Amino acid sequence: xxxxxxxxxxxTLLLAPLDLRDYxxxxxxxxxxxxxxxxxxxxxxxxxELGLRLTFLAHERHEVHVEVSPREQGQKYAxxxxxxxxxxxHGGAERVDQQLGRLVCLAVAAHVAPREQLVLDRLAASxxxxxxxxxxxxxxxxxxxxxxxxxxxxxxxxLSPYLGCLIGCRFCYAQSRLDPQRALLRxxxxxxxxxxxxxxxAPEVLAEELRTLPPRPIKFCPIVSDPYQAxxxxxxxxxxxxxxxxxxPAPPPTxxxxxxxxxxxxxxLLRSIPEAWVGASIPTLDDDVxxxxxxxxxxxxxxxxxxxxxxxxGVKRVVVVQPMLPGDPEALADALAQVTSSVSLGVLRGxxxxxxxxxxxxxxxxxEEPWQTRTALAxxxxxxxxxxxxxxxxxxxxxxxHGAS
Numbered sequence: 001x002x003x004x005x006x007x008x009x010x011x012t013l014l015l016a017p018l019d020l021r022d023y024x025x026x027x028x029x030x031x032x033x034x035x036x037x038x039x040x041x042x043x044x045x046x047x048x049e050l051g052l053r054l055t056f057l058a059h060e061r062h063e064v065h066v067e068v069s070p071r072e073q074g075q076k077y078a079x080x081x082x083x084x085x086x087x088x089x090h091g092g093a094e095r096v097d098q099q100l101g102r103l104v105c106l107a108v109a110a111h112v113a114p115r116e117q118l119v120l121d122r123l124a125a126s127x128x129x130x131x132x133x134x135x136x137x138x139x140x141x142x143x144x145x146x147x148x149x150x151x152x153x154x155x156x157x158x159l160s161p162y163l164g165c166l167i168g169c170r171f172c173y174a175q176s177r178l179d180p181q182r183a184l185l186r187x188x189x190x191x192x193x194x195x196x197x198x199x200x201x202a203p204e205v206l207a208e209e210l211r212t213l214p215p216r217p218i219k220f221c222p223i224v225s226d227p228y229q230a231x232x233x234x235x236x237x238x239x240x241x242x243x244x245x246x247x248x249p250a251p252p253p254t255x256x257x258x259x260x261x262x263x264x265x266x267x268x269l270l271r272s273i274p275e276a277w278v279g280a281s282i283p284t285l286d287d288d289v290x291x292x293x294x295x296x297x298x299x300x301x302x303x304x305x306x307x308x309x310x311x312x313x314g315v316k317r318v319v320v321v322q323p324m325l326p327g328d329p330e331a332l333a334d335a336l337a338q339v340t341s342s343v344s345l346g347v348l349r350g351x352x353x354x355x356x357x358x359x360x361x362x363x364x365x366x367x368e369e370p371w372q373t374r375t376a377l378a379x380x381x382x383x384x385x386x387x388x389x390x391x392x393x394x395x396x397x398x399x400x401x402h403g404a405s
Contacts, residue, residue: 019142026119031111033046043055047147066105086108142199145206146210146213150400156217157218161220161232162198163196165226166229167296217255217395233262246272251273263306277317278315281297281320282321283325284325287300319336322346324375333382
């Protein structure tokens with residue numbers, strides 16, 4: 001039985017507070033993180049932060065993430081068990097060799113197959129008995145909050161008090177990461193942007209993890225949610241987690257990203273964290289374009305005003321531009337240079353639920369990969385001419401740990 005996983009007695013799983021990570025670990029039993037699945041393959045751990053993911057170290061040097069989904073979802077896969085499909089994703093700058101990725105997935109599928117029926121049946125039973133609230137806004141308990149992320153030599157933690165997002169930008173690739181989880185829980189299929197899971201014990205779990213886990217930078221809600229979506233006004237989970245960080249004996253560097261302006265509520269609290277960074281997603285300067293693609297997010301003028309307020313308060317700021325949306329790159333660079341010196345650029349990662357948005361004749365050109373790339377390069381050059389640093393990845397270079405493991 002793995003630490004933190006669903007309790008077992010005599011080989012029978014008992015119901016526990018719902019945390020899908022526990023059930024991923026149960027699929028790998030009796031193997032524990034750090035142990036060998038094969039002479040060349042070490043099991044590193046499990047995570048639900050970026051989808052249902054098992055992580056392995058192949059030949060002690062190649063980090064491989066194995067993504068798990070129900071077979072009925074029809075996701076691409078490298079191997080299958082009777083009820084699950086397994087695909088691989090690289091864990092760092094080095095891409096996984098296709099043959100190696102397939103071998104890892106085959107090994108995992110073979111290991112999981114004898115136990116999956118028991119684990120998945122217990123998961124379904126636990127979901128029906130331990131969840132509170134509706135299927136759209138649910139209160140759940142978690143046993144793990146800080147999830148290791150980054151490359152093996154530059155680790156940081158991700159933190160998501162919520163899963164799912166009521167802002168619901170239709171191009172957001174988070175939906176593809178959460179769909180397998182909802183399928184395993186046998187929840188109804190509903191549109192992205194219409195559901196959220198609130199990890200109601202997140203502050204308590206975070207306080208314990210800050211005491212016991214190695215110190216690393218923290219990034220709030222990297223993909224699967226917005227920490228300042230509407231439910232935060234009443235649930236206060238993001239604020240309470242920030243309060244836990246601020247009270248820590250040595251508060252870790254913290255970055256928090258949003259498309260909402262509720263973050264202004266926590267300005268004084270963020271200012272009290274010695275190494276706090278705030279960020280906003282600003283994919284265009286044209287608010288009509290924003291309203292078409294992000295109708296429930298804050299307006300572009302509101303986001304820029306929010307960043308100016310943090311600038312005046314002395315809080316470090318970043319902006320993420322992803323995907324590229326129609327607008328003048330030079331004008332956007334001018335606006336961003338006034339509120340930040342650090343910008344991350346990224347292109348469209350699939351249209352997902354935004355196919356109709358991009359099919360609009362006014363914006364159809366923006367769905368094309370060459371346009372996305374040209375616009376990103378033009379914006380990069382415009383920002384560099386204005387003295388703004390440009391970076392790729394999850395954290396600004398100033399926050400990246402060096403030599404961490």
